[in-house]
Amino acid sequence: MRSPVIVPALLSMVITISVACQAQKRATAVKSDALLQTIATNFEDGAKQYKVLKASLPPGRFPKTYYPQTGKSETSGSGWWCSGFYPGTLLYLYEETRDTALYNEADRILGILQKEQYNTTTHDLGFMMFCSFGNANRIKPKEEYKAILLNSAKSLCTRFNERTGCIRSWDSKDPSDFLVIIDNMMNLELLFETTKATGDSSYYKIAVTHANTTLKNHFRPDNSSYHVLNYDVNTGAVKQKKTAQGAADASAWARGQAWGLYGYTVCYRYTKDASYLQQAQKIAKYILSHPNLPADKIPYWDFNAPEIPNALRDASAAAIMASAFIELSQYTKGAAAREYLQVATTLIKNLSGADYKAAAGTNGGFILQHGVGHKPAGTEVDVPLTYGDYYFIEACKRYKELSK
Numbered sequence: 001m002r003s004p005v006i007v008p009a010l011l012s013m014v015i016t017i018s019v020a021c022q023a024q025k026r027a028t029a030v031k032s033d034a035l036l037q038t039i040a041t042n043f044e045d046g047a048k049q050y051k052v053l054k055a056s057l058p059p060g061r062f063p064k065t066y067y068p069q070t071g072k073s074e075t076s077g078s079g080w081w082c083s084g085f086y087p088g089t090l091l092y093l094y095e096e097t098r099d100t101a102l103y104n105e106a107d108r109i110l111g112i113l114q115k116e117q118y119n120t121t122t123h124d125l126g127f128m129m130f131c132s133f134g135n136a137n138r139i140k141p142k143e144e145y146k147a148i149l150l151n152s153a154k155s156l157c158t159r160f161n162e163r164t165g166c167i168r169s170w171d172s173k174d175p176s177d178f179l180v181i182i183d184n185m186m187n188l189e190l191l192f193e194t195t196k197a198t199g200d201s202s203y204y205k206i207a208v209t210h211a212n213t214t215l216k217n218h219f220r221p222d223n224s225s226y227h228v229l230n231y232d233v234n235t236g237a238v239k240q241k242k243t244a245q246g247a248a249d250a251s252a253w254a255r256g257q258a259w260g261l262y263g264y265t266v267c268y269r270y271t272k273d274a275s276y277l278q279q280a281q282k283i284a285k286y287i288l289s290h291p292n293l294p295a296d297k298i299p300y301w302d303f304n305a306p307e308i309p310n311a312l313r314d315a316s317a318a319a320i321m322a323s324a325f326i327e328l329s330q331y332t333k334g335a336a337a338r339e340y341l342q343v344a345t346t347l348i349k350n351l352s353g354a355d356y357k358a359a360a361g362t363n364g365g366f367i368l369q370h371g372v373g374h375k376p377a378g379t380e381v382d383v384p385l386t387y388g389d390y391y392f393i394e395a396c397k398r399y400k401e402l403s404k
Helices: 008-028 033-056 085-097 100-118 125-139 143-157 182-198 201-217 254-271 274-289 315-330 334-351 386-402
Strands: 062-067 072-076 177-181 228-232 238-242 371-374 379-383
Touching: 033 085, 033 100, 033 334, 033 386, 062 100, 062 379, 062 386, 085 100, 085 125, 085 386, 100 125, 100 143, 125 143, 125 182, 143 182, 143 201, 177 182, 182 201, 182 254, 201 254, 201 274, 254 274, 254 315, 274 315, 274 334, 315 334, 315 371, 315 386, 334 386
Parallel strands: none
Antiparallel strands: 062 072, 177 228, 228 238, 371 379
16 A cells, blocks of 8 residues: 655645745734743743653553542553643653753653554554654654654554545444544644655545545534544445534534644645635634634633533633644734734633643643543543643744744
């Protein structure tokens, strides 16, 4: 399947994209000294918190969440889908603070994570391996990291099915089921980067095929997305459109909308396919024009949650949106670009306040409070989440970089 195909045009495209992005940065960046100071404080506070988190970790375990009501922490093994966010956040914080203790801890935990490069039972290898080893390789490139990322991409591709045109998300007891969740858009960056690193276009082709199939089937006329689609593995036809973590099959689970926004923005970065940019902009319009979006822009855990206005907010969805809106603003012109950047600014400001950012030494060492993992299952509800921290720090970094 994977005969090497060199794509020099793609490399030229990358250079062109980089120049265009720099021009857009100059055009749309709005420097706020006050927010930059807040962001600098976030990096310093985050570094302190992650040292608290490090000190509480049992050997060989990864942070998962913390329950403020009981003071108990929950950890996971390396196979949990969130395992890459802890080293990824450590590496982001190291870049900003140059605190070698953070880098050394990231290096330690990467040694435990590396075996997941051969894990073919999950679609989450982008989260697990690119957020971790991808950042490690970007900061201090090593041949070892490159090999791990390549093996991770190969493992992810084993879950691709040509008939459905998708990468399988979850396995099912029914052999005819082929389950795909909107979250899977976030794992395509690993494949795009692998083509960029190797010149082998097969990874790129799988990524765009998955993105195109998802674009065709996962979205409603109002540009909100279903959480889960079930394809017939034999015919490729859609059998079901439903939810797992949302309020209802027809509702708009907030983090799902954030995954789509971020995922299609990333697809546009690598392909310059206008349909991906348009889809990201359509998702953005759905989010920003929704009557249930609160004034502070921190979304309820589901845009159609029955408890609104008393529904829980999801800081993790807000953090993902903030990071995505910053990047999307660089590919968009005029009033829309300004709106995206202003919303990202509002989100960062509000997530940095006492309502969402934990006080030093509290929250089990996590940075953000009030994330919602899987409310229908009653798990990780109104607690800190590793991916909330990761995308919050990423959003802060992206804003800072715009202001250079």
